[in-house]
Structures are given as structure tokens and as C-alpha cells.
Amino acid sequence: MTTATLPTPKPGGLKRLIERYPFLPALLIALVLLGLNGLYQPRSVSFIGITGLVKTYLALIMLAIAQTYVVYAGDIDLSVGAIVSLVNVVIVVMMEKMGGSGFSVVAALGMGLLVGLACGIVNGIVVAALRLQAIVATFATSIFFTGLALYVMPVAGTPAPATFWRTYGGRFFEIPFVFYAAVVLAIVIYVLARTRLATQLLAVGDDAQAAFQSGLPVTKIRIQGYALCGLFAALAAFCITGDTASGDPLVGGKMTLFSVAAVVLGGSALSGGFGTVVGSIVGALIIGLINSLVFFVGTPSEWQNLVQGLAILVALMAGILVGRRARA
Amino acid sequence: MSKLIMRGVSKAYGATLALRRGDLTVEGGEVHVLIGSNGSGKSTLCKVLAGSVRPDSGEILIDGKAVTITGPHAARTSGIGIFYQELSLAGHRTVAENICLPDMPGGIFVDRAALESRAQRYIALFDTVSGEGFSAEAVVENLRADQRQLVEIMKALATEAPITIFDEPTSALDRAQVDRFFEILRDLKVEGRSIIFISHRMDEIFAIGDRVTVIRDGETVGTEKIADTNPGAVIRLMVGGQDELAPGASAPPATAAARNGAVLTIANFSGKGFANVGFEVAKGEILGFGGLHGQGQSAVLRAIFGANPSSGGTLALSGSAFAPSDPRAAIRRGLAYVSGDRSRDGVISGRPILENVTPIHYLRQKLFLARPSALAERVKPALEALHTKFAGLSHPINSLSGGNQQKIVIARWLIDRPDVLLLDDPTKGIDLSAKADLFSLIRKLAAEGMGIVLYSSEDAELLNNADRILVFNGGKVRRELTGADRTRYNLYQAAYEAA
Numbered sequence: 093m094t095t096a097t098l099p100t101p102k103p104g105g106l107k108r109l110i111e112r113y114p115f116l117p118a119l120l121i122a123l124v125l126l127g128l129n130g131l132y133q134p135r136s137v138s139f140i141g142i143t144g145l146v147k148t149y150l151a152l153i154m155l156a157i158a159q160t161y162v163v164y165a166g167d168i169d170l171s172v173g174a175i176v177s178l179v180n181v182v183i184v185v186m187m188e189k190m191g192g193s194g195f196s197v198v199a200a201l202g203m204g205l206l207v208g209l210a211c212g213i214v215n216g217i218v219v220a221a222l223r224l225q226a227i228v229a230t231f232a233t234s235i236f237f238t239g240l241a242l243y244v245m246p247v248a249g250t251p252a253p254a255t256f257w258r259t260y261g262g263r264f265f266e267i268p269f270v271f272y273a274a275v276v277l278a279i280v281i282y283v284l285a286r287t288r289l290a291t292q293l294l295a296v297g298d299d300a301q302a303a304f305q306s307g308l309p310v311t312k313i314r315i316q317g318y319a320l321c322g323l324f325a326a327l328a329a330f331c332i333t334g335d336t337a338s339g340d341p342l343v344g345g346k347m348t349l350f351s352v353a354a355v356v357l358g359g360s361a362l363s364g365g366f367g368t369v370v371g372s373i374v375g376a377l378i379i380g381l382i383n384s385l386v387f388f389v390g391t392p393s394e395w396q397n398l399v400q401g402l403a404i405l406v407a408l409m410a411g412i413l414v415g416r417r418a419r420a
Numbered sequence: 421m422s423k424l425i426m427r428g429v430s431k432a433y434g435a436t437l438a439l440r441r442g443d444l445t446v447e448g449g450e451v452h453v454l455i456g457s458n459g460s461g462k463s464t465l466c467k468v469l470a471g472s473v474r475p476d477s478g479e480i481l482i483d484g485k486a487v488t489i490t491g492p493h494a495a496r497t498s499g500i501g502i503f504y505q506e507l508s509l510a511g512h513r514t515v516a517e518n519i520c521l522p523d524m525p526g527g528i529f530v531d532r533a534a535l536e537s538r539a540q541r542y543i544a545l546f547d548t549v550s551g552e553g554f555s556a557e558a559v560v561e562n563l564r565a566d567q568r569q570l571v572e573i574m575k576a577l578a579t580e581a582p583i584t585i586f587d588e589p590t591s592a593l594d595r596a597q598v599d600r601f602f603e604i605l606r607d608l609k610v611e612g613r614s615i616i617f618i619s620h621r622m623d624e625i626f627a628i629g630d631r632v633t634v635i636r637d638g639e640t641v642g643t644e645k646i647a648d649t650n651p652g653a654v655i656r657l658m659v660g661g662q663d664e665l666a667p668g669a670s671a672p673p674a675t676a677a678a679r680n681g682a683v684l685t686i687a688n689f690s691g692k693g694f695a696n697v698g699f700e701v702a703k704g705e706i707l708g709f710g711g712l713h714g715q716g717q718s719a720v721l722r723a724i725f726g727a728n729p730s731s732g733g734t735l736a737l738s739g740s741a742f743a744p745s746d747p748r749a750a751i752r753r754g755l756a757y758v759s760g761d762r763s764r765d766g767v768i769s770g771r772p773i774l775e776n777v778t779p780i781h782y783l784r785q786k787l788f789l790a791r792p793s794a795l796a797e798r799v800k801p802a803l804e805a806l807h808t809k810f811a812g813l814s815h816p817i818n819s820l821s822g823g824n825q826q827k828i829v830i831a832r833w834l835i836d837r838p839d840v841l842l843l844d845d846p847t848k849g850i851d852l853s854a855k856a857d858l859f860s861l862i863r864k865l866a867a868e869g870m871g872i873v874l875y876s877s878e879d880a881e882l883l884n885n886a887d888r889i890l891v892f893n894g895g896k897v898r899r900e901l902t903g904a905d906r907t908r909y910n911l912y913q914a915a916y917e918a919a
Binding site: 111283286287288289291292294295298299301302303304305306307308309365366 | 470472492493495496502504508509510511512513517521522523524526527528529530532559562575
């Protein structure tokens with residue numbers, strides 16, 4: 093009886109599976125990497141090891157999610173890292189000014205979300221309403237946001253209050269906080285995938301002209317995509333603040349292109365119209381696993397960047413090969 | 421009271437008047453056919469109604485009330501739905517999502533159940549003819565062309581708009597699908613809905629239409645009851661009092677071509693958008709491609725040049741076999757291709773005129789280094805042959821008018837003469853005097869022995885310049901017009917012939 097539920101290996105079955113779940117090749121790669129990690133450092137696949145991995149890379153996961161919604165519509169946001177930096181320094185300064193109490197943390201986080209949202213809307217207006225090229229326009233706003241961050245906190249180092257990072261790194265009922273965060277995140281993503289906006293973003297990314305002719309408010313939809321991206325960038329900033337426990341006006345800059353890489357690794361099309369948020373999360377995990385693997389195999393520090401870069405290239409190629417083989 | 425009245429609608433794109441005076445009156449519960457030759461303005465009239473083009477003047481009344489249509493969204497709220505000829509589908513979405521895309525059920529969240537059931541209603545209409553693999557969950561990208569067109573039809577039907585425009589909805593459908601579609605249209609008529617129908621098949625027009633409005637040169641020239649007219653009369657209305665072939669002025673004797681050998685021979689040529697095309701071009705002959713826009717003419721030319729892939733057929737250049745692979749190989753073998761879409765296929769934007777004339781010369785002479793002054797010596801005669809107006813060879817090409825830009829692009833091919841010149845609607849958007857210069861050059865080139873294939877969406881250009889005309893419809897050559905048969909009447913008749 094149990095065999096009846098197994099999918100029959102008919103031709104095209106795998107193709108349909110990958111069409112339905114385009115992140116499967118990425119998931120395979122992530123599992124292979126996890127296995128390799130375990131091989132070189134058995135402790136890395138322990139409960140503590142996984143907790144550490146999630147804790148370190150939750151920010152990148154958030155940022156990859158942020159980027160995904162923009163890429164859905166065929167746009168790109170090169171200012172996500174700068175938004176992370178800006179939100180990071182804003183919340184740290186605000187918590188510090190308000191004395192670091194529980195209330196100040198909540199107020200600062202609210203403020204952080206507003207800042208992220210505002211940055212996203214600015215990006216959306218610049219790209220969708222003023223019709224500037226997304227790559228260049230968001231590159232320009234990234235410089236602008238970085239400038240604001242440097243104004244708010246000229247030098248890195250202001251510590252975040254202990255209430256904040258102890259919560260982020262702490263445990264409740266023996267379960268690390270980051271896992272609660274991951275569960276909430278999963279629910280939020282599940283809900284977001286069922287919104288009109290998600291489908292509309294994908295339709296715009298597929299063919300903006302066609303979507304316009306179908307009567308969709310294309311400009312509004314694209315701005316909403318950027319706004320959503322700004323919100324998730326703010327969440328990424330919360331994670332990074334919890335992880336580093338301090339303010340740094342340049343902390344997010346280098347994460348921007350990693351978020352784009354994570355989206356692509358996860359099987360989404362940069363041209364828009366096709367992709368999954370789950371894929372981007374797996375993509376971010378792949379990057380994290382590659383980084384830790386490079387460390388675990390004992391690569392000399394001067395070679396680490398080179399090996400990381402090669403490994404990401406290999407992961408990209410493997411993803412494409414697996415996907416193409418399955419579709420053929 | 422008429423459901424829809426459009427009165428005196430006009431629209432100009434820059435200097436070209438696409439629509440001079442469009443009038444259209446559509447009643448409730450009728451299928452109203454709109455017909456006209458290429459560039460007559462029928463599509464523009466529909467686009468005005470659908471909100472994708474803003475008119476310069478004119479008024480639109482729906483149910484007797486004046487309305488202003490500011491965009492596709494406003495058109496929908498005014499009760500106008502449209503089927504787009506260029507498909508407006510999102511390829512990665514499912515059939516159901518595409519059908520409901522303009523108006524997703526639900527609030528912030530999509531109501532999946534409502535979406536499925538709404539889509540299913542329209543999918544069920546075509547159940548018997550939609551073919552294998554067609555379902556609500558199917559991803560549109562994976563469907564066949566005819567199935568995608570069915571999705572587009574369902575999407576237009578799902579708007580439930582009192583006025584629905586169908587702009588060539590049947591081009592990819594098979595007989596059974598067309599029959600089913602027409603049954604559905606008849607049901608809609610009974611419900612009192614108004615259908616505006618554009619087709620390039622005369623038999624369909626007479627099968628489904630109640631009345632027909634003919635547009636010629638941007639003006640509505642008449643509306644007839646289908647029952648009171650016949651295809652010949654409709655075509656005569658399209659032709660109007662326009663001059664037949666200008667006698668002698670242009671067309672060289674067709675017999676001159678027959679004496680020479682063939683420079684380009686094509687048989688059973690197939691590819692995306694065309695099938696089983698075969699013809700010969702003789703040395704010194706101008707072969708015309710005619711018919712309604714987008715019936716495969718351009719696709720054939722691009723496939724010969726290797727710019728688009730082809731799937732089969734045999735080609736020979738001056739008797740020796742040739743397999744199109746890419747434009748570079750085609751150029752080496754003496755083929756030349758000039759497209760009407762200058763910005764995409766011709767002009768190297770922002771670069772000096774000199775650089776825009778010389779790329780083919782570099783390729784054919786395998787030049788690696790060249791002195792600009794030596795190049796200029798070769799470039800100037802080519803430009804002068806075309807009466808090109810330019811201030812200096814170092815000026816950017818964008819400083820020129822569209823007509824002069826096109827001359828530069830053509831001059832590119834004249835330094836090292838090709839054997840065969842493929843012209844893909846080369847006069848699109850250029851002024852009259854530039855057109856005249858261009859055609860006198862084309863005739864001169866032909867007289868010197870070049871074989872020329874000319875596709876033009878302007879029928880007058882074709883009739884006045886081509887020695888023979890192959891009329892395309894649905895990707896196939898339907899008829900060949902030679903000698904005295906090259907008349908507007910024959911051209912339109914062949915273009916609207918049943919596919």
C-alpha cells in the first residue's frame with residue numbers, strides 16, 4: 093500500500109517536480125555542502141553548530157528574501173546593504189539614547205522598520221515612478237543611504253544594549269531564539285506568497301508591458317515590491333545587530349551582492365517572473381555553508397576569498413546543470 | 421441607442437498620422453468587424469479604445485455618455501476588454517492565474533478557490549478543443565501556440581466587459597478551435613454583448629460578422645451590413661479610388677530578370693512563423709513580399725540572413741548551397757540585410773557616421789587596422805549615391821533624421837557590393853523624399869545586377885517597385901502576382917484569402 097503513494101518515475105516527472113519546486117537543485121547542493129561540513133568538522137552539524145550557522149546567516153537570509161521580491165518584478169536593489177547599515181546605526185543610536193530599556197528596544201525596532209520601509213519606497217519611486225535604471229538608481233541611493241548612516245554614527249563601535257543581543261543570542265525553554273525567529277519567518281513567507289502582490293510582482297517581471305496592457309497598476313506594484321524589500325532589509329539589520337551587538341555604518345555594504353547571488357543560487361531568474369523565496373533562503377544557506385566549509389577544511393587565510401569565489405561559481409554551475417538536465 | 425460611438429478620433433506619432441478620422445459605431449449584441457490594409461489605422465483605433473494609446477482628438481461615447489479613457493485600467497472600468505494580438509500573457513504563471521490576472525479575486529490575499537472556479541468557467545468553454553496538457557494549473561510557457569492563444573481569449577472573455585475587442589484572435593487556432601470560439605461569440609451576442617473583431621481571413625469575417633467597418637489611410641470609409649455585401653465589394657472599399665500601379669514610372673520589365681540566372685534559390689524553407697516557403701530571385705530582379713503585417717515575411721528574411729533560426733529547407737546562392745547559421749557567415753557569402761527597425765538592427769547609436777558605415781567593410785575585407793582618412797574616401801561615394809545629408813563623418817549618427825540614418829545603414833552595404841539585398845520593411849518611419857531616394861537607389865542596384873528581396877508593409881511601395889510579389893498569409897506564400905496582376909485589389913484579396 094505504501095508504494096502507491098510514491099511518485100511513478102514516468103518521463104517528465106522530475107521536470108514537473110523541478111517546475112513546481114525550482115529550488116530543489118539548490119537544496120541538493122546545500123545538503124551536499126552540509127555533509128561536507130560534517131565530514132571536516134563533525135561538530136558543525138550538531139545542534140550548536142546549526143544554531144551558530146542560522147544565527148550568523150539569518151541576516152543574509154533576510155536580505156536574500158528582501159532581494160527576491162524586487163527580483164520577482166524584474167528589478168534589482170543594490171541598496172539593500174546600505175539600508176541594513178542605516179537601520180543598524182539608527183536602532184543602536186536610538187536604543188542608546190533612550191537608555192537601553194525593554195521599551196527603548198521595541199521603540200527602536202519600530203523605528204527601524206519605518207526607516208527600512210521609507211528607504212524601500214524611495215527606491216521604488218526612483219526606479220518605478222521616475223523610471224531610472226534600477227541598477228544605477230539603487231546604486232546611487234545606496235551611496236545616499238550610506239551617507240545618512242555615517243551622519244547618524246560617524247564611527248563604528250557604539251554597543252547595542254545587552255537586553256537586545258542577549259535576547260537574540262539567548263534561549264527560551266531551551267530553544268535558541270533564532271529558531272523562533274525562523275518559525276515566524278516561515279509563517280510570514282507562507283502568508284506573503286499567497287498575497288495578490290506576490291502574483292502581481294511575478295506577472296510584472298514576466299512581461300511588464302503585458303501586465304500594463306492587462307490593466308495592472310505596474311508602477312504601484314513595483315513600488316510595493318521595493319517597499320517590501322526595505323522592510324525585510326530592516327529585519328536583516330535587526331539580525332545583524334543582534335549578532336554583532338554594535339552599530340557600524342558600513343556593516344551591510346558587502347552583503348548586497350551576496351543577496352543577489354543567493355537569489356540566483358536559489359533558482360530565481362534575475363530577469364524576473366520566476367523564482368521562489370524558499371530558493372533564496374537556501375541560496376543564502378549555500379553561501380553560509382561554503383564560507384564555513386572553507387574555514388573548516390583549513391584553507392590558509394590568504395586563499396579563503398579565492399576558494400570561496402570558486403566554490404560559489406561551482407554551486408551556480410551545478411544548479412544550472414541540474415535544472416537543465418531535469419528540464420530537458 | 422448605440423453601445424459605443426467613436427467619432428473623429430485622430431492620432432499622430434510625430435509627423436506620421438496613424439489615424440486621421442476614425443469613426444466607429446457598435447451596437448449591443450453584434451459582432452462588428454474592423455477591416456483595413458496595413459497601416460490603415462485599425463489597430464490604432466482599437467488601442468485608443470483599449471487605453472494603451474491616448475488620442476489627439478475625437479470623442480468616445482459609451483451608452484450615450486462621453487468617456488475619457490486614460491489608460492488600460494480606465495478602459496476596463498469603462499467596460500472595455502481586449503484580446504491583444506501580441507500576446508499579453510505572463511509565461512511563468514499558470515493558465516488560471518493568467519485568466520484572472522487583470523482582476524484577481526480576493527483582497528490582500530488571493531482567493532485561490534475563487535480564482536480556480538472563475539478560471540474553470542472559461543476553461544470549460546473550450547474543453548473539447550483545448551488539447552492535451554491544457555489545464556488550470558498548466559504553466560503557460562509550456563503550452564503550444566494555439567493553446568496560449570486560447571488562454572488569451574479566455575482572459576479577454578473573463579473581463580466580462582460589455583465591449584470586447586478581439587484583434588486577430590484566430591491566427592494560431594485550428595479549425596475546430598475557431599468553430600468553438602465562434603459559437604461562444606454567438607452566445608455572447610445573444611447576451612447583448614458587443615464584439616469588435618479584427619481578422620485577416622475573409623471567410624471568418626463573413627462567418628461571424630454582423631457589420632463591417634472599413635478603414636483606409638486612417639479614415640473610416642464606410643460601414644456595411646455583412647448580409648448585404650460580399651468579399652469583393654469589401655476589398656474594393658479597402659482599395660477605394662487609390663491609383664493602381666503607376667504605369668512605367670517604376671517597375672522595370674519583368675522579363676529582364678528572367679534572362680539572368682538565379683542568385684538566391686530557396687525551397688521548402690521553414691522556421692518560426694513560416695513554413696514551406698520557396699522562391700527564386702534572379703540577378704537584377706526585385707522580388708516583393710506582400711500581405712498583412714506579420715504573416716511571416718520578416719521572419720523569412722531574418723532566417724535567410726541567419727539572424728533567426730530556421731528548421732529546414734534548402735538554400736542556394738548563385739547555385740552553390742548555403743546553410744544559414746549566423747549573420748556573419750551570411751555577410752561573407754554576399755548577403756545583405758536592412759531592417760526597418762533601425763534602433764534594434766541597424767544604427768550603432770551615439771557613434772560617428774563613419775563608424776556606422778564601415779563595419780561591413782571591416783568584416784568583408786578582414787581589416788584589422790585602417791586609417792580614417794582612407795576609409796572616408798571609400799565611404800563618401802556610397803553616401804553620395806544615396807543623397808545623404810550630413811555635416812561631417814565624425815558627427816554622431818543620432819544627429820540625423822530617421823531617413824538619413826537609414827541611408828547610412830544602407831550605405832554600409834554599398835562599399836563592398838553584396839549579391840543579394842534583403843530589405844525588411846526598410847522605409848518604416850522615414851520621410852517621403854528619403855523614400856524616393858531609397859527606391860531609386862534600389863532600382864539602380866537591381867539594374868546593376870543585384871538580386872533584391874523587398875518586404876514592405878506599404879502596399880504602394882510594393883506595387884510600384886517589385887517585379888513580382890509573393891503574398892504571405894499565415895506564414896505561407898499564398899499567391900504570386902506578376903505583370904498586370906500586380907494590383908491593389910489582387911494584393912488585398914490574396915492577403916485576406918482563407919488560410
